[in-house]
Amino acid sequence: MTSVSDDSSPSVRQRRPTMRDVARLAGVGIKTVSRVINGEPNVSPGTTERVRRAAADLLYEPDLHAGNLRRADGRSRTLGLLVSSVANPFAAQVHRAIERVAIEYGYAVLAASLEDDPAAELRAVTALARRRVDGFIVTPVRDDQSYLRVHVDRGTPLVCVDRAPRGIETDCVVTANVDGARDAVRHLLSFGHRRIAFLGDLDRIETARLRREGYVTELAAAGIDVDPALVVLGLHDDATATAVARRLLTLPDPPTAIFSSQNLITIGTIRALQQLGLEHKVALVGFDDVETGDLMKPAITAVAQDPDRIGRLAAERLFAHLDGDTSPARQVVVPTRLIVRGSGEIPAPGGAAH
Amino acid sequence: MTSVSDDSSPSVRQRRPTMRDVARLAGVGIKTVSRVINGEPNVSPGTTERVRRAAADLLYEPDLHAGNLRRADGRSRTLGLLVSSVANPFAAQVHRAIERVAIEYGYAVLAASLEDDPAAELRAVTALARRRVDGFIVTPVRDDQSYLRVHVDRGTPLVCVDRAPRGIETDCVVTANVDGARDAVRHLLSFGHRRIAFLGDLDRIETARLRREGYVTELAAAGIDVDPALVVLGLHDDATATAVARRLLTLPDPPTAIFSSQNLITIGTIRALQQLGLEHKVALVGFDDVETGDLMKPAITAVAQDPDRIGRLAAERLFAHLDGDTSPARQVVVPTRLIVRGSGEIPAPGGAAH
DNA sequence: CAGGCTCCTGACAACGTTGTCGGGCGCAAG
DNA sequence: CTTGCGCCCGACAACGTTGTCAGGAGCCTG
Known part of the structure; x- marks a missing residue:
């Protein structure tokens, strides 16, 4: 029955129908329309059907916000x-x-x-x-x-x-930022690394601080002093990370492994390693998985979040x-999950501590 | 002056203040509050200040939806x-x-x-x-x-x-889906490829159809018949793409180049190429740039969208x-932009047409 | 046949805000 | 002194909906 309203092409600005309009068309009170729309009980099947039809004919859409204004729970959903x-x-x-x-x-x-x-x-x-x-x-x-x-x-x-x-x-x-970071560092330690660099995000970001804490804690547990020259904070995009990683890697006594503590930083670091041709020589573990990490050479070992x-x-x-x-x-x-793919399993040169 | 409301820890459920509350506290009418909140003119500086203070004291937040109900333009912003x-x-x-x-x-x-x-x-x-x-x-x-x-x-x-x-x-x-696809195919043609596979998304998706159209058109323009065996549609995730690409690449007469028409399909295709050790032998151009495409070997040539x-x-x-x-x-x-990085510039073996 | 119950229905107020309108005040002009 | 105008300000209705309540119809029970 649903009468298709005049379908002429020149679409004209129309008023949006309200419950009042539906009520008028269905020949019922406005509250009855409200009841039908909200599925409240105690409306006769015949009335329900007439209201449904009228609402459909008018393409009525209830105004959620107007309802909330009065509704007991006041929920905007x-x-x-x-x-x-x-x-x-x-x-x-x-x-x-x-x-x-x-x-x-x-x-x-x-x-x-x-x-x-x-x-x-x-x-x-x-x-x-x-x-x-x-x-x-x-x-x-x-x-x-x-x-x-x-x-x-x-x-x-x-x-x-x-x-x-x-x-x-x-x-x-x-x-689990601290634990995840410790896992990453422990993994690198197990391949003989002693000079592990840390590349961190802006220190005002909590996750960045916690991951650094994990790095420091795990090194301490292994009896290794943190070399301040290998810790760089405040990185927030891949370009800066590339620049910083290049600088670290060309130091007189460069790190043998890098723990990059965030997605974009990891990407920037990979770029630096590739530019210097060191991607198969210096180990890398990233925090937060890089989506296509398995397609790179070496594939990227990462601490994946969930x-x-x-x-x-x-x-x-x-x-x-x-x-x-x-x-x-x-x-x-x-908890995090360490995904072993290759870049984190490059052993330290010599295999012994510095 | 803003009196800090009792800051005891056991935070209690409180009523949300309305304009009425602000009006009462400021000793003005409710409409005057409305005027101040909305920056309407014709309110004396003194009154404005009192209302501002009252609103701040109560941490009043206007109800945007209630306002829209009455507001002339009815905009919910x-x-x-x-x-x-x-x-x-x-x-x-x-x-x-x-x-x-x-x-x-x-x-x-x-x-x-x-x-x-x-x-x-x-x-x-x-x-x-x-x-x-x-x-x-x-x-x-x-x-x-x-x-x-x-x-x-x-x-x-x-x-x-x-x-x-x-x-x-x-x-x-x-x-520019058609033009972008044609660019990709033309690029591959210019490196001598004649057997170019097309990996497409679900055909009910318009962009998938248009990219296929571009592929077909450009091949036709070069006087090449489309080999139906090299055209696969209906791919929507990388795993399926990998499986299909593997099948194509192990055909008796495999394609020498692949045009993958969507992000995830490109990734799946790269995975297949790597698994078969063909990533330096078979050319690949993807539609829609892969974010870390420059870090792969070979780096991925792609038609980038904007x-x-x-x-x-x-x-x-x-x-x-x-x-x-x-x-x-x-x-x-x-328009799209072809980003040349390596995977798309692998020449066809022999360099001559089939 | 009265009383009471259940089911169905609509009139009305209310939600928090803004538009309209009119009143009061101060000031300049006639 | 009156008139008129501009500035402030608040009472009131209205927006589209839901909660409350009361009334009428139908039925069962005693």
Whole structure:
């Protein structure tokens, strides 16, 4: 029956139908339409059918936000996600995992990319709060998240991913950064390396600090002093990493192995090694897997994170809170996995310590 | 003066303040608060200051959706983005570019990942429509987008990215798929290849069809018949691509070059070549650049798309419509760029045609 | 046949905000 | 002194929906 509305090509601007319009067409009260749309009980089958038909004829779409205004739970069925950078493959994977869970719960995801800019974090939280998202999943970029307390107190749960928050106690899902870094370094040590360089991201980023801590701890456990000349921090893109790696590798007493503590840094380091023709001589282990690492020569040994699991766990914690879970904040640590492919198994020259 | 509200640790659930609360605290009418919050004129400096202070004290955040309900333009300052897959690096780059433009305009982005599932496209559009996004940027997945007509007619502009829509006339920003594919094939022809394989994505995806068209056209222009045995469609992940490439390469009369028409397919193909030890013997050109393509041996020659430009142009077209531009629908084609790195410059054995 | 229960339905207020409008005040001009 | 105008300001309705409530119809029970 659904009468196809006049289908002439010159599409004209039309008013968007409301429940009122549907009610009029179906010859019922507006509240009855509301009941049918929301699947509430106590509407006769005949009425239900008439309302359904009218809604379909008008291509009616309910206004979720208008409903929330009055609805008891006030839920917008939207959650806010703050990601370090949409273009970072790790973050993209986390995003996808979160969205998958969100869809299961009938939620949409408002995502904002921070590009590791502290000001962007504030801007994005404000933008999301004004849109009344039901919950936040945040990758902390600022060095203090206490400003989020007020949102939690007002009933908007918060889960942090990838990095622990500061200034607020809240659920948080992170990679085992220290252990993963120790694994990487231990692996290199087991191939006889004693001069292992560390290439780290900006030290204000928590994961960068933790990975450095793992590096230092594992060296200490092996009785090796950290050579400050082999530790470079503050790298955030591959070009800088290439330059720094070249400098280290051309030192009078260069490292025999490199632990690069982040994706882009690893890529920059590989480029430097290839440029100097050292990719088969100097060992390399990266933190965070490089997607095509198995296609390079040598293939890249890496400490892989599990972004899918991290995203899923974070989303599940958030929905648990939305379902009323009030258990105390806890930190979930997701272990890493060392993927052995070749670049990390190049033995130290001579095999003995310096 | 901003009195720091009682900072005891046991954070208690609090009511979210409204304009009413701010008005009461500032001792003014609610409409005056509205004026101050929205920067409307004709409020005395003293009153403005009192309202500002009250709003800050209460940590008031306006409810954007409640405002839209009444606001003349009814703008939610949110736009909906449907992306083929959040995990696809190309799509992620497009997403980022769009978000950058959106932020400039004070907009937030509601993104949904479709995973190339036609049903997901419908679901996502409905979810976004109910949230009253001001505009759609859609990567078409279904074979018909006419269902979006009604949203456009009701004043929600639509721009398509990456793939042209069907069943509706609307702005659209796409890669020069045919020309790019022809460039790739011409490049291989110039190195003497006559048996060039084509590895394509699912044929229901428009870009896959267009790239195949480019392949066929360029071969025809060179007077070469397409050997059906060398054309494989329907590949959508790297594992399948690897299997298919292996099969082709072990044919009695194998191809001397491969044109892989998508990112993941290229990766799968490289893996097959390496497994068979043919990576320096069989030429390869990929459509869509592989991020670490320069680190492989041989480095990968690719037809690079420009996701940044595509995303930016799409967002700008959308905002132009939101600003009242009513010019007719147009298709913007973004050219590709052939990046020569090595894998595509392996000459055909013998150098002569079959 | 009265009373009570269940089912179905719609009038109305309310959600938090903005548009409209009109009133009060101060000041300049007639 | 009156008039008129511009600036501030708040009461009120309205946006599209849902919660509350009360009323009517139908049925069963005693």
